[in-house]
Amino acid sequence: MECCRRATPGTLLLFLAFLLLSSRTARSEEDRDGLWDAWGPWSECSRTCGGGASYSLRRCLSSKSCEGRNIRYRTCSNVDCPPEAGDFRAQQCSAHNDVKHHGQFYEWLPVSNDPDNPCSLKCQAKGTTLVVELAPKVLDGTRCYTESLDMCISGLCQVSADLFSFNLSRGFQCLCVNGLHSLTL
Numbered sequence: 001m002e003c004c005r006r007a008t009p010g011t012l013l014l015f016l017a018f019l020l021l022s023s024r025t026a027r028s029e030e031d032r033d034g035l036w037d038a039w040g041p042w043s044e045c046s047r048t049c050g051g052g053a054s055y056s057l058r059r060c061l062s063s064k065s066c067e068g069r070n071i072r073y074r075t076c077s078n079v080d081c082p083p084e085a086g087d088f089r090a091q092q093c094s095a096h097n098d099v100k101h102h103g104q105f106y107e108w109l110p111v112s113n114d115p116d117n118p119c120s121l122k123c124q125a126k127g128t129t130l131v132v133e134l135a136p137k138v139l140d141g142t143r144c145y146t147e148s149l150d151m152c153i154s155g156l157c158q159v160s161a162d163l164f165s166f167n168l169s170r171g172f173q174c175l176c177v178n179g180l181h182s183l184t185l
Contacts, residue, residue: 034061035060035066037058037060039056039057039058039072040056040058042054043055045077046076046139046141047076047088047139047140047141048077049082050077050081050085050088050141051076051141051143051149052077052140053140053151054073055071055072055073057070057071058071073158075151087110088139088141088142088143089138089143090109090110092110092142093108093123096123096134106125106126106130107125108123108124108132108134109124111123111131112146118144118152119137119152119155120133120135120155121133121134121135121137121138136155137155138152138155140153140154141153
């Protein structure tokens, strides 16, 4: 499903106003809740190019439970990979080439666009019909689907936490709620 469409200046302004208001509401609710420690530093990016994920943690200071999440994510390394880098899912499959499966070595190729579990590492043995789940989840930053901006984070297909990114080949992009739209200027 193609989710990109041209943004008009009015659409972008309306969207920016929505983001500003919703982020203020979220921040003020979080600030009122003194049960959480401050957010920690951002982790290293899961990838060096092609879009990866970084996370930040916070600690619940209450002896009871805290409301909200203790982890947040953002995208990082949003620069195109050089062509010779190859497909990220394919790299993960090929890492299993030197591991025996049922007593035999295989050259593994990626199986992409699994509608049931897009964030598991399913690979096909080259020259056969054998398809195996080699890992329950792909590495953070792997695209859920080949033609999607959504990425797998902790084994789940997620929308980028960064709402705005700039990429020299794609231009300015705005990722909307649940990955349903991508406004390109």
